[in-house]
Amino acid sequence: MLQRIYDWVDERLDITPLWRDVADHEVPEHVNPAYHFSAFVYCFGGLTFFTIVIQILSGMFLTMYYVPDINNAWDSVYYLQNQVAYGVIVRGMHHWGASVTIVMVFLHTLRVFFTGAYKKPRELNWIVGVLLFFVILGLGFTGYLLPWDMKALFATKVGLQIAASFPFIGDWIKLLLQGSDIVGAQTLARFFAIHVFFLPAALMGLLAAHFLMIRRQGISGPL
Amino acid sequence: MSKKEHDVSRRQFLNYTLMGVGGFMAAGIMSPLVRFAVDPLLKGKEGAKMVPVMDVKDITNEPQNKKFTVKKVDGWHKFDEQQIAYIFKKKNGDILALSPICTHLGCTVAWNDDPSHPNQFHCPCHGGRYTKTGINIPGTPPPAPLGVYKTQVKDGKLYLGEVISRGGS
Ligand code: HEM
Numbered sequence: 001m002l003q004r005i006y007d008w009v010d011e012r013l014d015i016t017p018l019w020r021d022v023a024d025h026e027v028p029e030h031v032n033p034a035y036h037f038s039a040f041v042y043c044f045g046g047l048t049f050f051t052i053v054i055q056i057l058s059g060m061f062l063t064m065y066y067v068p069d070i071n072n073a074w075d076s077v078y079y080l081q082n083q084v085a086y087g088v089i090v091r092g093m094h095h096w097g098a099s100v101t102i103v104m105v106f107l108h109t110l111r112v113f114f115t116g117a118y119k120k121p122r123e124l125n126w127i128v129g130v131l132l133f134f135v136i137l138g139l140g141f142t143g144y145l146l147p148w149d150m151k152a153l154f155a156t157k158v159g160l161q162i163a164a165s166f167p168f169i170g171d172w173i174k175l176l177l178q179g180s181d182i183v184g185a186q187t188l189a190r191f192f193a194i195h196v197f198f199l200p201a202a203l204m205g206l207l208a209a210h211f212l213m214i215r216r217q218g219i220s221g222p223l
Numbered sequence: 224m225s226k227k228e229h230d231v232s233r234r235q236f237l238n239y240t241l242m243g244v245g246g247f248m249a250a251g252i253m254s255p256l257v258r259f260a261v262d263p264l265l266k267g268k269e270g271a272k273m274v275p276v277m278d279v280k281d282i283t284n285e286p287q288n289k290k291f292t293v294k295k296v297d298g299w300h301k302f303d304e305q306q307i308a309y310i311f312k313k314k315n316g317d318i319l320a321l322s323p324i325c326t327h328l329g330c331t332v333a334w335n336d337d338p339s340h341p342n343q344f345h346c347p348c349h350g351g352r353y354t355k356t357g358i359n360i361p362g363t364p365p366p367a368p369l370g371v372y373k374t375q376v377k378d379g380k381l382y383l384g385e386v387i388s389r390g391g392s
Pocket residue numbers: 052055056057058059060062063066077091094095097098099101136139140141142143144145146147195196200
């Protein structure tokens with residue numbers, strides 16, 4: 001059945017070359033854990049992507065119940081976690097997934113560093129990778145405020161204090177992020193917008209650039 | 224290896240394994256998410272609590288417009304909602320409490336406010352009309368009788384609960 005639908009579309013649109021070009025490439029022996037178990041370190045990039053997919057999916061579903069408003073945010077999170085079926089699991093995926101994502105990015109970066117994969121001709125992809133790391137840290141920071149509990153509030157106050165210590169323009173950065181002279185209604189609305197629209201858009205653009213470059217340059221050689 | 228005994232090729236076997244494991248993982252991720260999203264469909268409705276509305280001795284044969292508030296819960300949002308009932312005694316002495324929500328498209332009907340059709344419920348939106356007991360009058364838009372409140376008499380007071388539909392929307 002599926003095969004016949006595929007053939008029907010393929011006959012008209014010739015889609016096979018499109019995905020073959022992306023999917024058909026050799027996996028070199030030195031990155032295949034079936035040959036050398038230590039090659040599992042090459043999995044961290046893919047695992048990072050996998051956890052990002054989980055973050056995006058679980059985040060999209062959370063926004064079905066979450067409201068970014070100081071009067072309702074905490075209650076909406078409490079409701080979705082305790083009254084909605086599988087709420088604990090969906091929030092748990094996003095909550096723990098956030099930490100797992102950052103750990104995976106870090107391990108992936110270590111692998112790239114210690115295999116020297118950032119060297120010519122892959123300098124540009126290292127730069128994109130560092131930007132991805134910052135975007136993901138930004139998602140972690142802005143997401144942390146959203147449950148609007150005491151931990152969220154005070155963690156954000158500390159985070160903004162750190163931003164304010166930036167030379168010369170620190171106070172300006174803090175005010176821009178805070179959107180107000182206190183961490184309050186406007187901060188929450190702003191962080192929500194950054195968390196679910198701005199940074200995910202940047203994340204997807206950077207990921208596309210990251211993967212295109214990998215496809216062009218291939219995996220770096222063995223040590 | 225003879226071809227006849229092994230008609231699943233190595234490539235096919237790997238394909239099936241990969242699709243099986245991939246499908247299992249995708250289902251593991253998607254099922255809690257989907258169940259979470261469709262929760263409103265599967266959540267049972269909880270019946271409204273009975274609230275006291277008026278003294279039974281004040282109920283007459285003429286429908287009286289009574290306003291009362293019920294506590295509502297909408298997810299994380301709790302609020303008081305004002306509701307209206309038209310309350311009267313039928314000829315046989317039974318108490319009837321009608322919901323004024325028109326069964327056509329949901330406007331609010333009024334009792335006896337249309338001089339050309341006395342002693343009827345009248346809907347201002349598209350001219351729907353109902354008899355005193357809330358039966359829709361043929362030839363007017365409403366497709367069904369007005370809903371009735373669940374009633375209960377306790378200590379001389381009339382309590383009203385949820386609205387029971389008598390057909391229509
Ligand atoms: C790499 C990507 C992401 C990371 C690292 C991340 C991180 C976080 C963190 C740390 C929290 C606080 C969770 C808690 O304390 O329970 C959070 C909350 C939230 N995130 Fe994300 N997030 C990501 C992507 C997304 C996306 C793409 C969306 C939506 C389209 C989203 C929507 C939300 C919502 C609605 C909340 C508030 C609900 C809650 O706190 O449980 N997230 N995020």
